[in-house]
């Protein structure tokens with residue numbers, strides 16, 4: 025019995041001795057590696073200190089985060105509105121006035137709104153409108169509401185109320201009305217949308233001030249459809265063309281070196297020989313459908329009849345004006361595909377995201393708001409910017425290139 029106990033004690037002592045030797049080895053290795061690391065650190069630090077310091081950077085400079093070699097580009101394409109053609113601020117006042125007159129005449133909105141003036145400083149591009157709650161707001165790329173930018177009509181909504189209404193500040197993706205869903209949050213992304221935002225805000229304010237019951241969704245679609253009809257009916261186009269006092273050959277809409285265009289507008293801006301500059305001209309392309317849908321065929325536009333012809337289009341030639349069409353047919357007939365095409369446009373989705381993400385085109389963004397960030401002295405908008413414009417941080421859209 026005693027011998028057994030002695031053997032067990034000896035065995036445990038031997039095990040402890042073994043563990044102790046392992047511990048000492050690890051400890052020595054740790055100390056050695058720590059010294060090695062310290063030595064390496066000192067060497068690296070000394071090498072870094074021998075380097076020239078980083079020169080001061082010009083905070084006003086523009087830095088590129090993407091590169092494009094034009095030697096890889098074979099085809100250049102252009103959107104028309106706000107890309108080839110820019111408009112004076114009077115155009116937004118015109119849309120606003122034509123819109124309010126149509127609302128009163130056609131949908132019997134209160135005559136008092138005819139007295140409203142267009143406020144050029146109220147809205148910025150990219151705002152979202154919640155058709156259920158009747159609020160305008162700025163939402164960031166992670167779908168968080170930017171507090172301080174929420175408006176009901178012309179009045180700002182307190183942050184506390186916003187957080188209560190939305191149970192926080194995040195908007196689920198399914199509530200967005202864009203690439204991802206058909207929810208209640210509509211983004212007003214088009215430059216033509218600025219008078220629309222102002223009109224919606226002023227009319228909602230009128231309803232609130234006069235205790236008129238309203239559903240913001242009805243107001244939103246009434247105004248959206250009315251303003252849209254100004255474009256599709258040709259009323260806006262006719263008014264612009266009368267202002268230019270030039271004869272009209274084409275129906276107003278999008279043009280493509282290929283360009284998507286208005287003949288009258290191009291003659292006004294470039295001259296009567298403007299078509300020499302382009303290999304293919306497309307009118308009434310109807311973006312974003314041009315890029316999203318592949319079934320609308322190209323038709324030749326008869327310039328004498330001012331209407332599309334009935335015959336099929338199997339090839340594309342310079343000097344012919346094409347009507348509508350789609351991206352798939354364009355690619356098939358021209359061989360213009362992928363990164364050999366550089367397309368310029370102003371609309372973040374229909375000009376830039378669609379051709380870039382769907383077809384791999386290179387795209388150039390024409391974003392006039394960047395002028396404010398890059399060259400504020402060039403005075404794109406006034407310094408004293410009230411309401412939404414004042415509170416919203418301008419979104420610098422990353423170029424999709």
Ligand SMILES: [Mg+2]
Nearest residue numbers: 103105106370
């Ligand atoms: Mg455009």
